[in-house]
Amino acid sequence: MSAFVHPQALCESEHVGDGTRVWAFAHVLPGAVLGADCNICDGVFIENDVVVGDRVTIKCGVQLWDGVRLEDDVFVGPNATFTNDMYPRSREYPDSFATTVVGTGASIGANATILPGVRIGRRAMVGAGAVVTKDVPPNAVVVGNPAHIAGYSGSAQTVERPGSASPSIAKETEALPGGARVVTLTRATDLRGSLVAVDHEADLPFVARRTFVVYDVPSRDVRGEHAHRECEQLLVCLRGSVQALVDDGKDRRELLLDRPDQGLHVPAMVWGTQYKYSSDAVLLVYASRPYEDGDYIRDYETFLAEAAAR
Numbered sequence: 001m002s003a004f005v006h007p008q009a010l011c012e013s014e015h016v017g018d019g020t021r022v023w024a025f026a027h028v029l030p031g032a033v034l035g036a037d038c039n040i041c042d043g044v045f046i047e048n049d050v051v052v053g054d055r056v057t058i059k060c061g062v063q064l065w066d067g068v069r070l071e072d073d074v075f076v077g078p079n080a081t082f083t084n085d086m087y088p089r090s091r092e093y094p095d096s097f098a099t100t101v102v103g104t105g106a107s108i109g110a111n112a113t114i115l116p117g118v119r120i121g122r123r124a125m126v127g128a129g130a131v132v133t134k135d136v137p138p139n140a141v142v143v144g145n146p147a148h149i150a151g152y153s154g155s156a157q158t159v160e161r162p163g164s165a166s167p168s169i170a171k172e173t174e175a176l177p178g179g180a181r182v183v184t185l186t187r188a189t190d191l192r193g194s195l196v197a198v199d200h201e202a203d204l205p206f207v208a209r210r211t212f213v214v215y216d217v218p219s220r221d222v223r224g225e226h227a228h229r230e231c232e233q234l235l236v237c238l239r240g241s242v243q244a245l246v247d248d249g250k251d252r253r254e255l256l257l258d259r260p261d262q263g264l265h266v267p268a269m270v271w272g273t274q275y276k277y278s279s280d281a282v283l284l285v286y287a288s289r290p291y292e293d294g295d296y297i298r299d300y301e302t303f304l305a306e307a308a309a310r
Contacts, residue, residue: 067097077110178248178270187261206288236263240281247271249307
């Protein structure tokens with residue numbers, strides 16, 4: 001098997017994988033590297049310092065400039081725009097161009113704009129017309145200008161829709177990824193108000209060694225985005241609401257935390273993300289271990305590898 005180059009395409013690179021198809025009016029410069037079984041559609045331009053993985057689809061009207069890296073199984077929609085110089089001037093060139101990485105299986109929607117130097121995580125999805133100004137977490141769905149997280153692919157809610165209900169907290173008996181579960185705390189309510197009591201021995205699924213509170217988080221910012229090798233956590237939203245996601249590397253589930261008498265137990269080796277904080281949100285976190293930097297896994301690819309090895 002060999003690559004197919006349309007008679008009206010100009011492919012100057014010798015580094016083109018088997019089964020790749022380069023269609024009419026595309027132009028691939030000599031230094032570019034294209035993997036196997038890619039589909040390079042009409043009118044695509046690919047500069048020298050570009051690496052494209054296997055099974056990548058690049059739709060019409062896309063330009064890949066120096067520094068762009070597309071990993072395997074990426075989809076780039078029509079007229080998506082990549083950039084590599086934050087402060088471009090005519091005939092003025094930086095010493096080196098920013099590297100932009102689109103992770104394995106990610107999708108870029110039509111007319112999206114990707115600013116220089118960002119990383120779009122594994123299987124993330126960038127909505128049509130979005131302007132990506134900072135890194136996109138793995139599996140996240142981002143929309144808007146500037147792009148913000150609307151949900152996570154493969155979880156309970158993936159796209160914002162006006163009037164739609166947010167995913168609610170799960171039942172205690174419901175199976176969640178990685179052994180995560182809902183814990184209901186004791187609540188007492190009378191004419192004087194409400195009280196939630198926590199017996200550390202009876203109510204917590206572990207012995208708490210540390211407690212911290214997260215608050216004053218801008219509603220579009222993301223916290224978490226990590227796993228712990230040994231530490232367990234219980235997340236309780238005391239006020240407002242927080243969207244929480246648990247991911248064991250195979251399955252994901254997204255839940256709404258909005259009650260002080262219900263918490264989400266996140267075991268070790270579960271990737272946790274919290275986002276869409278309401279402006280008044282106060283999130284209480286119980287942890288089974290003191291802070292240990294080495295206990296954190298902050299890179300999703302590392303997490304997948306370690307989870308698979310267990």
